[in-house]
Amino acid sequence: MSSISRRKLITAGIAATAGVAGVGAAWRLGRSAGLVPPDCRSAFGAGATLTYGAQRLLTRHSMAREFPRSMISKAPFGNELAPPPEEFKRLQAGGFADWKLTVDGMVAHPLTLSPSDLRRFPVRSQITEISCEEGWSYIAEWIGTPLYEVLHEAGVLPQARYIVYRSIEPFWWDSLDMADAMHPQTLLTYAMNDGELPVRFGAPIRLRVPRQLGYKSMKFIVRLTATDSMKNFGKGLGSASPEVGYSWYAGI
Numbered sequence: 513m514s515s516i517s518r519r520k521l522i523t524a525g526i527a528a529t530a531g532v533a534g535v536g537a538a539w540r541l542g543r544s545a546g547l548v549p550p551d552c553r554s555a556f557g558a559g560a561t562l563t564y565g566a567q568r569l570l571t572r573h574s575m576a577r578e579f580p581r582s583m584i585s586k587a588p589f590g591n592e593l594a595p596p597p598e599e600f601k602r603l604q605a606g607g608f609a610d611w612k613l614t615v616d617g618m619v620a621h622p623l624t625l626s627p628s629d630l631r632r633f634p635v636r637s638q639i640t641e642i643s644c645e646e647g648w649s650y651i652a653e654w655i656g657t658p659l660y661e662v663l664h665e666a667g668v669l670p671q672a673r674y675i676v677y678r679s680i681e682p683f684w685w686d687s688l689d690m691a692d693a694m695h696p697q698t699l700l701t702y703a704m705n706d707g708e709l710p711v712r713f714g715a716p717i718r719l720r721v722p723r724q725l726g727y728k729s730m731k732f733i734v735r736l737t738a739t740d741s742m743k744n745f746g747k748g749l750g751s752a753s754p755e756v757g758y759s760w761y762a763g764i
C-alpha cells in the first residue's frame with residue numbers, strides 16, 4: 513500500500529473510530545500508528561488526539577506562511593508578562609553575558625551556550641505571524657538559528673522523541689515532538705525586526721514555533737532536554753499548558 517493511501521486510511525480510521533466507538537478506540541488506533549500526543553489522557557484528550565494525528569499524517573512537512581517585509585506589523589503586541597524572577601534581573605543587568613542555555617538529556621554531547629555562542633550557529637530569519645489563543649496576532653521578522661542546528665551539535669540520540677524546553681520563568685515549560693523540533697522554521701531567536709530581541713519579546717533567547725499557537729513560542733529559554741518519554745516531566749502531559757486547560761499540540 514502506498515504511504516499516501518495508508519495515511520488516508522489511518523486518518524479516516526481514527527476519525528471514524530472516535531465517532532463510533534469513542535475515545536478509547538481512537539486512542540488505541542492512534543497509539544499503534546505513533547500518533548498520540550502526551551496529553552491524550554487529559555480532559556480534552558480525544559480532540560487533541562484527532563487533531564494531532566491528522567496533522568502529523570497530512571502536514572508533517574508543511575511550512576508556516578511567510579510574509580513580505582511590507583507586511584511586518586508596525587506595532588507588534590507584546591503580551592503581558594509576570595514580574596521577572598530575581599535571577600533574570602541579575603542576568604539582565606549584566607547584558608545577558610552570563611545567560612546559559614543548557615542542552616542535555618538524550619544527547620551525545622551536552623552543551624552550555626551563552627547568547628554569543630548561539631550567534632556562531634548558522635543564521636536564519638523568517639517573517640511569520642504569531643497568534644495568541646486569545647485572539648490577537650502580529651507579523652514580525654525573527655532572526656536566530658534553527659533549533660535543529662543546536663540539536664545536531666549536541667548529537668541528539670535517535671531514540672529521542674521530544675525536546676522539552678524551559679524558560680527562566682518557573683511556570684513555563686513545554687515540549688515539541690521531533691517533527692516540529694527539527695522543522696526548518698523552528699528557530700532559537702535572539703533578534704527581531706531591525707534590532708536585538710527586546711525583553712518584552714523574550715530576550716535574550718526565544719524559541720519561535722510558527723506552526724503552532726503563540727504559547728509554544730516561549731520567551732527566556734534556559735534549557736533544552738531531549739527525551740523519549742514525557743513521564744518524568746510535570747504531570748507527564750507534555751507541558752504546563754494541559755495542566756491549566758490548553759492543548760499540548762497547538763498546530764495552526
Ligand SMILES: Nc1nc2c(c(=O)[nH]1)N[C@H]1C(S)=C(S)[C@@H](COP(=O)(O)O)O[C@H]1N2
Pocket residue numbers: 589590591592593594642643644645679681684712713725726727728729730731732
Ligand atoms: N516565558 C514566557 N513565554 C511566553 C509567555 C509568557 O508569559 N512567558 N506567553 C506566551 C503566550 S500565551 C503567547 S500568546 C506569546 C505572546 O508573544 P508576544 O508577547 O510576542 O505577543 O508568548 C508566549 N511565550
Ligand SMILES: [Mo]
Pocket residue numbers: 643644645646726727
Ligand atoms: Mo497566548
